[in-house]
Amino acid sequence: MTVSLADLPKGHEFPETRFEMTSKWVSEYVSAVEDDAIGSLSHGACPPLAIAALSIRALLDRASLPEGSIHVAQELSFSLGRPPSGALVARARIASRGERQGWVLMGIELLVEDELRIPMMTGRATITFPTEGAK
Amino acid sequence: MTQQAQGSRVYTVGDELPTVKRVLSQEKINRYAEASGDHNPLHMDPAFAATTQFGGTIAHGMLVLAYISEMMTVAFGERWLRSGRLKVRFRGAARPGDTVTASGRVSRIEGESTLCEVACRNQAGEPLISGEAEVRT
Numbered sequence: 613m614t615v616s617l618a619d620l621p622k623g624h625e626f627p628e629t630r631f632e633m634t635s636k637w638v639s640e641y642v643s644a645v646e647d648d649a650i651g652s653l654s655h656g657a658c659p660p661l662a663i664a665a666l667s668i669r670a671l672l673d674r675a676s677l678p679e680g681s682i683h684v685a686q687e688l689s690f691s692l693g694r695p696p697s698g699a700l701v702a703r704a705r706i707a708s709r710g711e712r713q714g715w716v717l718m719g720i721e722l723l724v725e726d727e728l729r730i731p732m733m734t735g736r737a738t739i740t741f742p743t744e745g746a747k
Numbered sequence: 748m749t750q751q752a753q754g755s756r757v758y759t760v761g762d763e764l765p766t767v768k769r770v771l772s773q774e775k776i777n778r779y780a781e782a783s784g785d786h787n788p789l790h791m792d793p794a795f796a797a798t799t800q801f802g803g804t805i806a807h808g809m810l811v812l813a814y815i816s817e818m819m820t821v822a823f824g825e826r827w828l829r830s831g832r833l834k835v836r837f838r839g840a841a842r843p844g845d846t847v848t849a850s851g852r853v854s855r856i857e858g859e860s861t862l863c864e865v866a867c868r869n870q871a872g873e874p875l876i877s878g879e880a881e882v883r884t
Contacts, residue, residue, distance in 0.1 A: 637782070644782040645813035646769055649820040653828070660831055661816045665809055669784035677787055680799065683808035685836045692828040 617718065618678040618741060622709040629670040629703075633696045638662055656695035663733050664688055667702040667724045678741040684717070685738040692732060700732065701725050707736065715740050758822070758861060764851035767818045771806050773843040779810040805840035811875055812837075814849040815865050822851070823861075823882045835865070835878030846870040851880065859884045 641662045642650060650659050664686075701724070708719035717740050724733040758764075773793075780786050785807055788795040796804040812835060819827040841847055851865040860883050867876040 641782045644775070644778040645810060645817070646775075647813065647817045647820070649817050653820070653825055657825070657828060659813065659816055659820070660828055661809060661813045665783045668809070672784055677785070680789070681787065683837050685834075686808065686812060687832075687834045689832040690828065691830060 614674065614676045616678050617675045617681075617706075617720075617739075618716065620675060620706055622706055624706045626671060626674050626704040628701055629667075629674065630699045630701055631666055631670045632699055633658060633663065633666060637666065641665060654695075656697075658692065658695050660688065660690040660692060660733065663690065663692075663696060663700070663724055664722075664735060667700070667704075667722055667733070668737070670702050671704050671720075671722070677739070678716075681739050681741040683737065684740050686735065688733065688735040690733040696726065696732060698727050701727070701729075711743055714743050716743055756822070758853045760853050760856055762853045764818055764822045764853070764863060764865075767814045767821065767849040769814055769847050771841055771843055771845045771847060773804060776804065776806050776810065776843060779807055783807065783809065785809075801840050801842075803842060805842055806845075808837040808876070811841050811847055811867050814847055814867055815851070815876065815880065818849040818851055818865070819863075819880055819882065822863075826882045826884065830883040832881040833865075833878065834880075835876050837876055838874045839869070841867070841869060841875050847875060854879075 638658050647659050650657055704720055704722045707721040710717050720737045722735045725731050776790050780791055790804055790807055793804055847867050849867050851863045854864045855862040860881050863880045865880045868874055
């Protein structure tokens with residue numbers, strides 16, 4: 613059973629997760645977000661937020677969002693000098709966790725590298741959820 | 748209408764970026780949930796969502812944020828992919844039926860960096876996302 617993010621402490625490091633940016637999945641993502649611009653770039657260009665979405669999906673396979681979670685803020689930096697291909701490796705850790713007025717505020721740092729360990733994306737997501745969902 | 752990336756254009760402080768406008772629907776939110784794997788009932792289950800502070804389903808923040816990323820792709824082309832940075836706050840909920848407009852303006856140019864104020868608003872002008880985006884040459 614997948615653990616809930618609500619049960620994880622500050623400093624928790626998620627196991628490395630490998631995932632592939634298949635062209636089929638990227639097409640589904642581009643269709644879902646209706647990105648008309650990416651197709652006018654070089655062949656195989658991928659929206660940077662697709663990498664964020666897929667790495668978050670990999671993370672959610674390891675830890676579920678508590679009920680009532682709200683995405684509060686997002687930071688992302690990416691360096692896609694070439695289209696992503698092959699397996700990507702995502703690492704994540706809970707960088708901060710605090711409680712205030714019945715809500716948990718949690719910061720999750722994310723790093724995505726290619727197979728050669730060259731960083732492609734770094735980010736930090738801030739989410740909040742009710743403390744009754746937390747231990 | 749299909750947007751064409753204009754990455755070769757040179758922007759100066761005060762320039763407006765080309766806007767991106769999208770109409771949300773529950774079907775689009777469901778499609779994003781499938782692609783992203785985020786099946787939070789707040790986005791997909793109207794009965795559950797009706798019991799929350801939002802009173803109904805809302806779009807994933809990352810779906811709405813994708814409209815800002817598309818706007819930056821239109822404005823800066825490959826530069827956005829090579830060296831983009833985003834720092835935003837999600838300020839309001841986007842709902843099925845909303846028309847979301849992503850907009851931006853060049854606020855500073857510092858050396859090789861072009862910094863832009865970016866935002867998404869709904870049809871009432873209410874802020875959904877605000878923050879800063881940066882590209883480098």
